[in-house]
Amino acid sequence: MKYSFNLRRHWWFDAGIAGLYTISKSGDERLRKFNVNVTATSLGLDFEGADQDTIRSFLETCYEILAERHWNISTVKQKENPELVVYDKENDTISLMPKRKPAPIVSMFVGARSWRGDGIPYKELKEPLKSRVDEFLEKNKTKLWGSDNKLLYSQPVCHQILKILPETKKSGKEETCSVCGNKSKFLSEVGQPSFLLFASSNATKSFNSQGKNPAKICWECDFISKFAVESASYKQTGDSTFIIQVTSPDTEKLIEMQKEFGSLSSMRTVDDKYYYSNIGLDADSLIRYCKKPHELLWSFMVEKYNLLARESTKEEQTDEPLEDDFLKDFLESISASTVQIYLLYTVDSGDTFLTKNLILYDDLGYFFRLIHHMKQNHVDIKKVFNSLYEENNLFREKILKNVLKKHSILRLMEQISFKKVLAEEPVSMNNILNFTTEYQKIIRGDNMNKEQIETAVNLGKQIVIQAVERAKAENESEKQALKKIKGDLYQLRKSRTRTDFLGQLNNLQFKYGISVSNHILDGLLEEADFEDFRSYCILGALNVYNTKNRNKEE
Numbered sequence: 298m299k300y301s302f303n304l305r306r307h308w309w310f311d312a313g314i315a316g317l318y319t320i321s322k323s324g325d326e327r328l329r330k331f332n333v334n335v336t337a338t339s340l341g342l343d344f345e346g347a348d349q350d351t352i353r354s355f356l357e358t359c360y361e362i363l364a365e366r367h368w369n370i371s372t373v374k375q376k377e378n379p380e381l382v383v384y385d386k387e388n389d390t391i392s393l394m395p396k397r398k399p400a401p402i403v404s405m406f407v408g409a410r411s412w413r414g415d416g417i418p419y420k421e422l423k424e425p426l427k428s429r430v431d432e433f434l435e436k437n438k439t440k441l442w443g444s445d446n447k448l449l450y451s452q453p454v455c456h457q458i459l460k461i462l463p464e465t466k467k468s469g470k471e472e473t474c475s476v477c478g479n480k481s482k483f484l485s486e487v488g489q490p491s492f493l494l495f496a497s498s499n500a501t502k503s504f505n506s507q508g509k510n511p512a513k514i515c516w517e518c519d520f521i522s523k524f525a526v527e528s529a530s531y532k533q534t535g536d537s538t539f540i541i542q543v544t545s546p547d548t549e550k551l552i553e554m555q556k557e558f559g560s561l562s563s564m565r566t567v568d569d570k571y572y573y574s575n576i577g578l579d580a581d582s583l584i585r586y587c588k589k590p591h592e593l594l595w596s597f598m599v600e601k602y603n604l605l606a607r608e609s610t611k612e613e614q615t616d617e618p619l620e621d622d623f624l625k626d627f628l629e630s631i632s633a634s635t636v637q638i639y640l641l642y643t644v645d646s647g648d649t650f651l652t653k654n655l656i657l658y659d660d661l662g663y664f665f666r667l668i669h670h671m672k673q674n675h676v677d678i679k680k681v682f683n684s685l686y687e688e689n690n691l692f693r694e695k696i697l698k699n700v701l702k703k704h705s706i707l708r709l710m711e712q713i714s715f716k717k718v719l720a721e722e723p724v725s726m727n728n729i730l731n732f733t734t735e736y737q738k739i740i741r742g743d744n745m746n747k748e749q750i751e752t753a754v755n756l757g758k759q760i761v762i763q764a765v766e767r768a769k770a771e772n773e774s775e776k777q778a779l780k781k782i783k784g785d786l787y788q789l790r791k792s793r794t795r796t797d798f799l800g801q802l803n804n805l806q807f808k809y810g811i812s813v814s815n816h817i818l819d820g821l822l823e824e825a826d827f828e829d830f831r832s833y834c835i836l837g838a839l840n841v842y843n844t845k846n847r848n849k850e851e
Contacts, residue, residue, distance in 0.1 A: 303341030316527030364456035414453035474515035757837025
């Protein structure tokens, strides 16, 4: 007997396929007793077993394992403070057990009415058990479960009850699944969550023009959809939840990418100690500090790069810089077939949630080559990231979004750097400057050439250096010099035209004895983009100002 899941329609189905494959290969002892072979094909998953009953039992067990991992779990705090009163009928004992709480993704769909608990209401208890329960409740200062005060026989569960691989009916009307569009006699009301698309049957919209009744979903789509949470990477912070899925239209490539980014990779950890996130658990991970979608996507891929770098260095057993072909095998693997990363950003909104952003990113080759280039040029990515920190991270989000989309970051970098440096906030200006100049040359190499960029940066550096030197010659302290030049930088930055800018330079020449490069005097400003030139000049000045100011403080 062979059964195949190959209803390919959208990315959440791909995620479900990957999740089901991961569970089926988890090595759980409950699965070993089944003689079922699971293989990934280009279109989906094949399950081969002795008969239909064997495959059905195997799939039911996979779902049982999934529910234990994501629906019916207890956090560390719940385990440390058990509150559920549970009666063991076999041993005739009453004890406290931990409450349960679904994982962050599932919790968006599960409400109080989703929980089911096997037990007996307090009003139906007979003596002497009733007296024992009263004594236990008084001693432990607790109460029974639910609105009907039920003495539980086991911990409650909240996963849906599904019909899996149902036997073929001899008669009955076929209907169209609102998700895949296939005809089936085994349709049910949309449940929570179905492909992370539907929160309830009342909120359902048809995703297929032939769907007719939009609240109907076939058993295959319903079943596969539940497993999408297994292949998801997630982070919950405050009322925001971020979900990352790596997908590909080719199932074999999809499974391969789970080993690189997803449920089969070392990037992701399933541990109830870290209930609110299954990624970014290392102490030095940038993911831990992300509050916005693009900065999280950026950090997620940077973490993958760092993981590859550590593995490469470990294999080579060398402290030498990484070679240019370091990423060769990985880049070939992600370019051989389409690989995409989806990031879903949601915000809690009372009884439901709002989808704030859905990002589809497929330019992975560019991103990893960019990060590698920065490393080769001795740019500390972590220091760049940390230097862009603000309370709301709006600037960091804008800048990293621009990097992902290959847009200019020069003026944004100059703006936030000026603000932070003059406010004497922590910032690594050398890394900011190097990252910005290298990035701009890559994506906008025809706007300002290398010579023009170096001239602008060196001009900015010279302004601050010469101001400090003049102060020393006049027996002023470096602190006084920096205070003066702070105002001059404000004025230089306020220049709105080439004429104003050159006028400010003349003032600085007279004030500090600065020697302006002949390239500028010969009309370089006429050739280069004025605002870009000014931004590079200010960044160069801030780099020296920040260094000297930090040395002064130390």
